[in-house]
Amino acid sequence: MARKRGAVTRVRLTAAGGAYLLIVFAILIAAINYSNSLAFILCFLMLGILVSSAAMGRGYVAGVRLRHVRLHPAFAGRGVKLTLELIASGGGGRPALFASAAGGDGWGEVAGPINLHHSGAMVTDVGIPAIRRGSFHLTAVQWETRYPLGVFRCRREVQVKNPYLVYPHPQGQRPWPQPESRWYDWTEGSHMSGGDDFNGLRPWRVGESWRHIDWKSVARGRSPNIKEFSGGGQVRTWFDWNQLTGLPVEERLSQLTRWVLDAAHLGVEYGLRLPQKSVESGSGTRHTRTCLEALARYGEDQ
């Protein structure tokens, strides 16, 4: 069955299982020493229970299937969040599961305990580490249980191949590049304090549009300022790879990401120029995503 390809179930003894074995051994020694038949029986029952508990936990995790994985975009330095949908069909109990996933930067933290819905489905969020930017594949999803006795960790690992992107870490101190004029708003005229050229900042007055507030400085705790542009209409800013001479590649990408995010935040129009690729000027979520993807994939084609 295609569904089973790349799926393995593993059973490992836990530390508690080691202690359990030690106790079985101690009872065995006592049984031998005192020729105590009932202690023998207890010891052998406990051994049998050990074996069947491994089978029981294994049976449960083997019956759980991965139905769906949804990946959420993320920036390097923070984890990638992904939503798993696990499904346990058939009757029987649904003990607690712990789930985790592995991507380009290894295994993420284990999420749990989670219990499957009574109808068999469960949605949970797990994370995987994202240290480097770039495009990666989710390689494996695993879920485990220590049911029934905690002496075994029964783990099912499913190989998957879901692509995901990690955008560069947004960071950088370089000043905002000079905007360039794109068009002139003839209807509003040059007397309006809008235009292509970035004139500087002035305090925001009540009743004014929030659109040009410099939110970045607000976030730093200052009073709201308006970014003033001369020339009217929209401004267009180019974030150019070549503006950032003297920086290593990843730091350049980080700075560009920072600018893209700020520009997206301010709602200004911007374009991106990378050595191999450039994104035409624009704005909006889709545009931002295109730019971020270009940044994440930088250097992939070579």
Place this chain on the structure above:
Amino acid sequence: MSGPQHAVMPLSTRALNRMKLAFLFAVAGQVPHLPFWPTTMAFVLLAWRHHLDRRRRPLPPPGARLVLALGACVVVYLQFGFFMGRDPGVSALVVLAAVKLLEVRQSRDFHLMGYLCYFLTAAMFLFTQELPALLFGVLQLLTVNAAFLQLYAGRSRSIRPLRGASGLLLASIPVAVVLFVLFPRFPGPLWGLGGAGGEFGVSGFSDTLQPGSVARMVESQRAVLRMKVVEAELPPPPQRYFRGLVLWLTDGRTWYPGRIRESITGSQRRARGGVDQEIMLEPHGQRWLFALDYPVRVPPGSLVGPGNVFRYHRRVERPIRYRVDSRIGGMIPEPDLHPLLRRMALQLPREINPGLRDLVEQWLERDSDARSLAERVLAFFRSAGFTYSLEPGNLDPRDPVGDFLLHSRRGFCGHYAAGFALLMRMAEVPCRIVAGYQGGEINPVDGQLVVRDADAHAWAEIWLEGRGWLRVDPTAAVVPERLEYGGRLNASLDEMAAGSPEDRSSVLRRAMAEGALARAWRWIRDYWDVARNYWQTWVVRYDRYQQHGLLSRLGVRGLRSAGKLALVLLFMVFTWRLTRWLFRSPAQRRPDLLERCWRLLESRLSRGGMSVEPWRGPLDVSRQARRRFPDQAHTIDRVIQTYIRARYGNSSEPGAGKALLRRVRKLKLPRRSKA
């Protein structure tokens, strides 16, 4: 690639409550075997913990727990005065586990608590190995495992911990049975028993005999030994004398066995006896073993000492089984008597009642032969108004035998044997008293002879020069029925003694007749006896001899320990495969209706040329399929929406799965090769 980190299971109230129950059971199993204080303290601490949890109050601080632990040790020390050995050890385990219960906060403590409960179950088996103990132990095992199941079930309400634990237990029984049969048994302890073997101390037989002492035992119906005769007929009731110990010395009131060097045996031969018996003996804490009078060939680990006394190499502190060959008939042929033994067999108390001297001198004037002198004494017992009584009344403590023979003339087997022996010795006939059992009854369930405390008996043996020891049972002279009916007659003896010979037979009939209730009780007792015997034979006393016998009966011969261990391992692997099959998930067995709908849909879609990756969710698949099959987009979307509602919705309507399956079946997609 290494696996992900391990996450900790949070402790739930429900799991904790189950563990408290398991601990309650574990301590309850110790109550009959331990002193009052340790178990009571454990119960009190358990109740306290439960109270704190219910009131959501904080647990006692570490300092308080330390004080409690020290207090627990003091309690144990005050109770026993020492810490080594079984009883103080288990007591300390009980109280310290109870203190540990006060600090259970996380799953690690929880595990420790459960493991302590396993230990307590094992400790219970050091005290008792009866069948009820095993049943209770299994119950304890179940409750502990149910607590673990509850912990690892998490918040799930769909888990029934006790059912799961029972499933585990049932699945483990086959491997446990095979391991029990095959696991190599080793002789002897690895270290000293340290008082851990003592499960005896119940039998009433002491190694001395006072004329009235046997009477104290006759009320008890406890089974003492069970006997099966191998390849021969069971001897008739009058021949069922079980020889126990021989008493040589007396001070006029009490009879003692005396100390005789084992080199003075004279009677140990390797002859065939003729009655080969298999005996299961309950523990009595002494070294002697019982066998039909008299034992000739005895098993290794035991010997026949002076006085044809059959002895074990150590005290009988747990039930044992042995095979012994006896020669019956009442005569122990021996050519001569060792001078020391002769002196002992003629020893008399310092003061003797002058009335007795007169009596014996009268007899000596007419007879000098040992045998006819014995007949005279028996005739005296028969004719001089002697009666047999369970309540002989108070005898003169300074001269009980003289008082009995000359005045009260009411007594039990001990009185008769002691009186007979004294009279014979006064007549210069070497005589000794034998204590043991006489009678027993056959259990109709398995045909074995069961001997009870009530069958305890004492008789005498006289020395016939050049021929050997002859058994003389003076009690039989007074109540011949005693030989036929054994201890069952005890309750009617007084009544019988009072009446005429005609009355005797009617009393006897009445004594043997039983009401329906009594019959039912006897029936239960017979079956219980047999069950217990099988239990003792095949479980409690299952040792390497039993194992060897069983394995050769199964056709496995000459298997060494290593071979047995290899077989054991092989069977463990087999069990692993078997339980894997048993516990395969329901989904592996047969997917549920919704899952079958989904798989059918998937196969339809992929036949249409669309590849459905396993990790794609229903919405994704729906989007993909609608693009792929625009003509069917609406139907596909409705099917998938129904699936989503049924699978992820909170309330699933009954019959939704079947309706969905019908709709998926109706879905006709164009067949295309994969694009």
